[in-house]
Amino acid sequence: MEHYNMNLTLKVWRQKNANTKGSFETFEVKDISSEMSFLEMFDVLNERLVNEGKDPITFDHDCREGICGACSMYVDGRAHGPWQKNTVCQLHMRAYKDGDTIVVEPWRANSFPVIKDLMVDRSAFDRIIEAGGFVSTNTGNAADANALPIEREKSEAAFDAAACIGCGACVAACPNGSAMLFVSAKVSQLALLPQGNPERKIRARNMVEQMDKEGFGNCGNIHNCEAECPKGISVENIARLNKEFLSASFFPEV
Amino acid sequence: MALDAKIPGGEMAQKWANYKDHAKLVSPANKRKLEIIVVGTGLAGASAAATLGELGYKVKSFCFQDSPRRAHSIAAQGGINAAKNYQNDGDSVYRLFYETEKGGDFRSREANTYRLAQVSGNIIDQCVAQGVPFAREYGGLLANRSFGGTQVQRTFYAAGQTGQQLLLGAYGALERQVALGNVTMYSRHEMHDIVKIDGKARGIIARNLVTGKLERYFGHAVLICSGGYGNVFYLSTNAMGSNVTAAWKSHKKGAYFANPCYTQIHPTCIPVTGDHQSKLTLMSESLRNDGRIWVPKQKDDKRKANEIPEDERDYYLERRYPAFGNLGPRDVTSRAAKERCDAGYGVGTTKKAVYLDFADAINRYGKTEAHKKGFQNASPETIIELGKQVVKEKYGNLFEMYEKITGENPYVVPMRIYPAVHYTMGGLWVDYELMTTVPGLYCLGEANFSDHGANRLGASALMQGLADGYFVIPYTIGNYLSGEIRTPAISTSHAAFEEAENAVRERIEKLMNVKGTESVESFHKRLGHIMWEKCGMARNDKGLREAIEEIKVLRKEFWENVRIPGEIFEMNPELDKAGRVADFMELGELICMDALNRRESCGGHFREESQTEDGEAKRIDEEFSYVAAWEYTTDGEVLNKEPLTFELTKPSERSYK
Numbered sequence: 088m089e090h091y092n093m094n095l096t097l098k099v100w101r102q103k104n105a106n107t108k109g110s111f112e113t114f115e116v117k118d119i120s121s122e123m124s125f126l127e128m129f130d131v132l133n134e135r136l137v138n139e140g141k142d143p144i145t146f147d148h149d150c151r152e153g154i155c156g157a158c159s160m161y162v163d164g165r166a167h168g169p170w171q172k173n174t175v176c177q178l179h180m181r182a183y184k185d186g187d188t189i190v191v192e193p194w195r196a197n198s199f200p201v202i203k204d205l206m207v208d209r210s211a212f213d214r215i216i217e218a219g220g221f222v223s224t225n226t227g228n229a230a231d232a233n234a235l236p237i238e239r240e241k242s243e244a245a246f247d248a249a250a251c252i253g254c255g256a257c258v259a260a261c262p263n264g265s266a267m268l269f270v271s272a273k274v275s276q277l278a279l280l281p282q283g284n285p286e287r288k289i290r291a292r293n294m295v296e297q298m299d300k301e302g303f304g305n306c307g308n309i310h311n312c313e314a315e316c317p318k319g320i321s322v323e324n325i326a327r328l329n330k331e332f333l334s335a336s337f338f339p340e341v
Numbered sequence: 342m343a344l345d346a347k348i349p350g351g352e353m354a355q356k357w358a359n360y361k362d363h364a365k366l367v368s369p370a371n372k373r374k375l376e377i378i379v380v381g382t383g384l385a386g387a388s389a390a391a392t393l394g395e396l397g398y399k400v401k402s403f404c405f406q407d408s409p410r411r412a413h414s415i416a417a418q419g420g421i422n423a424a425k426n427y428q429n430d431g432d433s434v435y436r437l438f439y440e441t442e443k444g445g446d447f448r449s450r451e452a453n454t455y456r457l458a459q460v461s462g463n464i465i466d467q468c469v470a471q472g473v474p475f476a477r478e479y480g481g482l483l484a485n486r487s488f489g490g491t492q493v494q495r496t497f498y499a500a501g502q503t504g505q506q507l508l509l510g511a512y513g514a515l516e517r518q519v520a521l522g523n524v525t526m527y528s529r530h531e532m533h534d535i536v537k538i539d540g541k542a543r544g545i546i547a548r549n550l551v552t553g554k555l556e557r558y559f560g561h562a563v564l565i566c567s568g569g570y571g572n573v574f575y576l577s578t579n580a581m582g583s584n585v586t587a588a589w590k591s592h593k594k595g596a597y598f599a600n601p602c603y604t605q606i607h608p609t610c611i612p613v614t615g616d617h618q619s620k621l622t623l624m625s626e627s628l629r630n631d632g633r634i635w636v637p638k639q640k641d642d643k644r645k646a647n648e649i650p651e652d653e654r655d656y657y658l659e660r661r662y663p664a665f666g667n668l669g670p671r672d673v674t675s676r677a678a679k680e681r682c683d684a685g686y687g688v689g690t691t692k693k694a695v696y697l698d699f700a701d702a703i704n705r706y707g708k709t710e711a712h713k714k715g716f717q718n719a720s721p722e723t724i725i726e727l728g729k730q731v732v733k734e735k736y737g738n739l740f741e742m743y744e745k746i747t748g749e750n751p752y753v754v755p756m757r758i759y760p761a762v763h764y765t766m767g768g769l770w771v772d773y774e775l776m777t778t779v780p781g782l783y784c785l786g787e788a789n790f791s792d793h794g795a796n797r798l799g800a801s802a803l804m805q806g807l808a809d810g811y812f813v814i815p816y817t818i819g820n821y822l823s824g825e826i827r828t829p830a831i832s833t834s835h836a837a838f839e840e841a842e843n844a845v846r847e848r849i850e851k852l853m854n855v856k857g858t859e860s861v862e863s864f865h866k867r868l869g870h871i872m873w874e875k876c877g878m879a880r881n882d883k884g885l886r887e888a889i890e891e892i893k894v895l896r897k898e899f900w901e902n903v904r905i906p907g908e909i910f911e912m913n914p915e916l917d918k919a920g921r922v923a924d925f926m927e928l929g930e931l932i933c934m935d936a937l938n939r940r941e942s943c944g945g946h947f948r949e950e951s952q953t954e955d956g957e958a959k960r961i962d963e964e965f966s967y968v969a970a971w972e973y974t975t976d977g978e979v980l981n982k983e984p985l986t987f988e989l990t991k992p993s994e995r996s997y998k
Binding site for chain 2: 103104120122123124126127130131133134136137138140141142143145147148149150151152153154155156157170173177179181202203206208209210212213216217218220221222223224225226227228229230231232233235236237238239242243245246249250252253276277280282283
């Protein structure tokens with residue numbers, strides 16, 4: 088792989104806190120290596136800002152391996168940037184060429200208020216999980232793990248849904264700011280497994296109710312969520328959630 | 342102070358049962374009045390907070406991330422060990438115990454390690470009950486794989502995302518307790534100090550990272566579950582925010598720090614590309630099941646990997662360790678890579694890398710597939726195509742990750758790998774009950790020192806975190822809290838809280854007021870450089886003494902010249918990082934002191950003065966068969982020793998030849 092260096096123009100959203108208005112600020116960054124990750128390019132810029140006595144750009148990030156779900160940048164109109172099935176921490180600068188201009192914004196959604204610059208508050212997701220994203224089993228009660236065989240196909244489908252990293256890209260990518268993909272991933276994982284079966288109706292109802300309470304928008308079947316999901320969570324899960332929710336609403340006692 | 346590990350009497354296999362039978366209990370009515378603080382929400386912290394909440398204690402759970410689900414346990418890839426013997430291949434509690442002891446180079450406490458092996462099976466049961474989607478066979482039963490060269494298949498996994506699935510299981514259990522009101526969650530909060538009253542841990546001072554305000558929290562007991570300290574090396578496989586602050590503050594308040602020099606360097610990571618590098622990414626150890634590691638036989642060979650003919654390649658692991666080959670333990674494999682690169686045989690632009698090659702595996706699998714499909718005289722292209730499919734099924738997500746980061750296709754050209762700091766076996770000293778030397782202050786998971794000796798086996802970190810949180814602390818904490826039922830909740834206006842908060846405030850103000858010219862990041866990099874060069878994969882007397890002096894100078898410079906932008910009372914990641922780096926500097930010095938004191942090689946700690954004629958690590962059991970537990974005093978660090986005794990095992994030389 089040939090490596091190269093580039094100069095770029097960055098337009099980055101700056102906002103002091105949730106109560107002040109934000110705006111774009113333009114930065115010229117020089118000698119960025121194609122081997123850097125996108126966030127390392129921000130590290131370079133921040134180091135410069137610190138040295139110049141300016142306030143560096145605040146953004147969420149932690150594992151930088153695409154699995155913790157912390158990073159959350161809206162790059163040139165796309166959640167996590169131009170690469171498919173990718174988090175922004177795994178986006179590398181070889182995606183760009185010398186002279187490019189890149190626009191970077193935070194997740195835009197009413198339910199994710201900005202904390203500072205590119206950092207938003209996603210605690211609504213935690214509260215949705217609190218409403219039912221679990222199996223109610225206390226430690227110490229478990230039967231032997233192999234007592235209950237599970238069909239491999241179902242187990243794999245549950246795993247595919249469970250791959251969600253809770254980053255919120257689905258919400259950011261959706262014109263309605265809907266959290267249906269996130270909610271449906273958890274509901275599906277547990278509905279597909281026998282362990283989740285006893286609570287599947289109450290779970291679907293409660294999680295959807297909490298989702299609505301948090302102010303997330305409605306699903307318009309646009310499927311931007313699936314297209315931008317770094318883990319490739321399928322919108323089939325939304326269909327399954329709708330089925331679970333309807334069944335829970337029409338036959339609550341059964 | 343004499344260290345009492347409080348190991349229960351009786352036969353090894355009966356100790357834990359005996360302990361549980363006789364540990365004191367707390368009644369449900371009293372549990373409701375007892376408050377417990379849990380710092381950290383990784384596997385250890387989340388499982389502990391959830392389970393203690395289920396039991397009826399009032400729990401306060403803290404994490405610095407925006408959500409408890411983001412703790413770095415989530416990034417663990419390969420799997421979790423358990424002595425279930427589902428494969429009927431001769432596994433047992435004893436075997437898992439023995440391999441953990443041996444893998445740890447006989448530097449861990451037998452009773453703890455044995456208990457870990459005993460509860461390992463319960464963990465799998467618990468996780469399956471929570472809906473963790475482990476890999477399964479077509480018959481619907483759980484699948485296993487071998488890992489890190491063990492001779493049995495005892496590793497349970499969920500593709501390359503085992504840590505994620507286990508953590509999300511524990512996170513779900515935790516959120517359930519939050520919903521029930523048993524746990525209060527404090528995200529984006531960082532612990533800055535322990536509050537002690539009459540010698541006991543009674544609370545913490547935490548900083549709300551959004552507002553910058555200091556907050557006081559009371560607990561009848563405090564659990565530190567804050568993970569490892571690998572980021573002292575700057576570059577590691579840890580998350581950017583992983584830090585030692587909670588453990589280090591505990592140390593400064595009286596908790597002994599044990600075996601800090603036991604750090605694990607993982608052999609298969611993506612190599613460093615340049616100064617901009619912010620972290621290193623691990624490629625799962627499972628790749629060594631099929632990849633062959635080699636370097637060119639010729640020094641400074643400029644040819645591309647695929648242009649180097651077979652007889653000019655040095656498969657140095659297979660050459661040096663014919664019995665284990667590419668599947669040796671992490672410490673041995675890492676050192677062998679360093680040896681080749683130092684000798685001038687490294688590959689890639691930096692020459693600090695070796696090849697991990699799948700060509701043979703692709704060919705082998707391809708032939709089998711062609712045979713299965715009944716293809717007579719399949720062309721080499723067909724075989725390679727079929728083989729790639731098999732490799733993709735096994736390692737697809739890892740290959741994808743490698744390609745994303747490096748831009749190279751590992752199905753076509755060999756991966757380049759190099760060792761990187763991954764895990765820290767050292768940590769706060771704890772007794773059998775997981776209590777530190779401060780009464781009421783506990784430490785769980787990677788943050789403690791207890792189970793892995795001088796080197797951890799693959800797929801055992803997840804096991805230990807969950808064992809501590811789900812199955813050990815819920816029993817042992819009752820033994821302490823039963824004596825606290827008459828202690829009402831102490832008001833946080835108590836003088837001890839006042840004093841602790843003032844000290845934290847003064848330190849933060851001091852940091853902000855330095856107003857120097859060098860960034861926190863720059864100091865962290867310089868610290869990491871010293872640690873890696875002089876206390877990394879190989880250590881010697883001279884280098885360690887130099888490192889101690891260099892760190893002292895660096896610390897002084899830091900407090901005179903660090904520049905932190907922004908304000909205290911706002912979201913200020915630079916300030917957060919400054920506090921962490923300041924603690925890393927103090928810890929770094931202690932790591933070097935510990936490494937200097939231990940004049941033997943064992944596990945992840947390789948002292949150049951202590952090696953065999955053919956360059957293998959040489960333990961010195963007569964002199965160093967002890968846990969080095971460091972006590973923080975106003976006159977500096979004082980060494981205390983907990984002698985290690987061996988009832989079931991006989992320390993032997995670890996040979997992988």
